[in-house]
Amino acid sequence: MKRNKKVRIKDVAEKAEVSTATVSHVINGNKYVSETIKSKVNKVLKELNYHPNSAARSLRSTKTNTIGFIIPINSEDTAKSFFMSIAEGIEEKLKSRGYNLILSNSKEDPEQELNLIKMFNTKVDGLILAPTNENFKSINETIDHNFQIVMIDRLPVGYKGDYVLVxxxxxxxxxxxxxxxxxxxxxxxxxxxxxxxxxxxxxxxxxxxxxxxxxxxxxxxxxxxxxxxxxxxxxxxxxxxxxxxxxxxxxxxxxxxxxxxxxxxxxxxxxxxxxxxxxxxxxxxxxxxxxxxxxxxxxxxxxxxxxxxxxxxxxxPAFEIGVQAAELILNKIQKPTLDCQHIKLKTENLKRSSY
The missing domain is CATH 3.40.50.2300 (Response regulator)
Structure with missing residues (x-):
């Protein structure tokens, strides 16, 4: 007897013509989805007889007290010290709240960035990202449904969440x-x-x-x-x-x-x-x-x-970017329903002797 192919969340998303993240939000009720989209997704869930993978969900529900930070530095980039100062600010704030930091580098490669996000999905409680992908859609489809994220330095098209910019x-x-x-x-x-x-x-x-x-x-x-x-x-x-x-x-x-x-x-x-x-x-x-x-x-x-x-x-203000980003991600982990915060920090003009 031929066994039925297991229905995946991706199958539901494709039939409902929404992202996998949206399907996750409907299933878990952890983020706002319009009633129209929610009804459409629920209809497809019923039609396909989809059942969430409880084992996979339990992986994500286990707290790690760790935050990921993905930076975008290629081989010729001199911005290492800028992002390291940001990392120091993040780490100082995290340590004061009992959290650890894991740092990784996308090397300005959009595919590498998505692979790192997939890796971080079950290893950290949230992610601070200086994005390489210019559109949030691909990032959004890669992020696990319970995953909190804060953007720094740049914003991709379609992103409406928390950020810290200069x-x-x-x-x-x-x-x-x-x-x-x-x-x-x-x-x-x-x-x-x-x-x-x-x-x-x-x-x-x-x-x-x-x-x-x-x-x-x-x-x-x-x-x-x-x-x-x-x-x-x-x-x-x-x-x-x-x-x-x-x-x-x-x-x-x-x-x-x-x-x-x-x-x-x-x-x-x-x-x-x-x-x-x-x-x-x-x-x-x-x-x-x-x-x-x-x-x-x-x-x-x-x-x-x-x-x-x-x-x-x-x-x-690299260090302060890190402090503010860490504060945002920790607050969102503690209370996911908080309104998104948009922070822009001022620069400083250091006048020396070149003009």
């Missing part, structure tokens, strides 16, 4: 204003890629982030702030003064060469490793900072203080 717009806007106050008028802008938005030209920089339609890439916010700061100071935007490239030392070197050939008098560099490459070119040309060219780099690293002259930088 106000990249504020930091860049203030930096460009400082350059203009110091007498610079032909200000170049260097950055790595912008990522996805619905429309770069219509980006609503002064309004609440619309998480259901915008992939919040920090480089995009910095670019928008650059344009707005110029406009507010009645300086015309010149697209020739804006260059985008790979997040690499060589790209920073090459693009600085291009900008300086266009006779800019200052450069705002929105990426740390590109800042290093740019400074290398400037030093080779024996240009004097800040007399020949003014410089501001985004984010503060040890090397920015020891070069000559010391480099002005926009400092992100």
């Amino acid at each position: 106000d990249n717009f504020q930091g860049t806007y203030e930096g460009i204003n400082e350059l203009i106050k110091s007498g610079y008028k032909k200000i170049g802008f260097l950055s790595s890629g912008l990522g996805i938005t619905t429309s770069n030209d219509k980006f609503e920089v002064n309004k609440e982030l619309s998480n259901n339609r915008i992939y919040v890439n920090p480089n995009n916010e910095r670019f928008q702030a650059y344009k707005v700061a110029l406009s507010d100071n009645k300086i015309s935007y010149n697209p020739d003064y804006v260059l985008f490239g790979e997040s690499s030392f060589q790209s920073g070197y090459d693009l600085a060469k291009q900008l300086i050939s266009k006779e800019v008098d200052a450069i705002f560099i929105a990426n740390n490793i590109m800042t290093m490459g740019s400074i290398k070119f400037i030093q080779e040309q024996k240009l004097k900072i800040p007399d020949d060219i003014g410089i501001i780099g985004y984010d503060n690293y040890d090397w920015t203080e020891i070069i000559s002259p010391p480099l002005s930088a926009i400092k992100q």
Whole structure:
């Protein structure tokens, strides 16, 4: 006699035309689902005679007192110290509440990120994620139904949950204003890629982030702030003064060469490793900072203080990002029905001697 194939939650999701996470939410009643969708899912559950796997559910219900943290650092990335400072902030808050931290790296690989999430599903009580996937749908379908998550640094399309971001717009806007106050008028802008938005030209920089339609890439916010700061100071935007490239030392070197050939008098560099490459070119040309060219780099690293002259930088509150993210995830684990919290932290403009 032929045995019936066991019905999986994925089968229910496909027939009901919803995500597996939505089916889980309906079964467990732990997150809001509209009555229309709930009715549709329940109908399919009955039709397919689906029965939840109690063994699998018990795995997830066992508390581990551990939080996962996935960072996105590729081989050439210099943001290691930034994310390690965030990890320190997370760990300090977790220890004060009797929790441990497990850290892993997606290496900016969306598939690797999903594999890590699957691994964490039964090993930790919640996850803090600096996402690589630009759409939350794939992440949402991978997360276990009882799994709490907090996003940091970037937001994928469709994500409406808890997050902690840095106000990249504020930091860049203030930096460009400082350059203009110091007498610079032909200000170049260097950055790595912008990522996805619905429309770069219509980006609503002064309004609440619309998480259901915008992939919040920090480089995009910095670019928008650059344009707005110029406009507010009645300086015309010149697209020739804006260059985008790979997040690499060589790209920073090459693009600085291009900008300086266009006779800019200052450069705002929105990426740390590109800042290093740019400074290398400037030093080779024996240009004097800040007399020949003014410089501001985004984010503060040890090397920015020891070069000559010391480099002005926009400092992100990395440790505080970690503390706030840990607080959010622990509160959500304790009380899953809490309203989602959206936190944006201010940057600090460290003025040294480069403009």
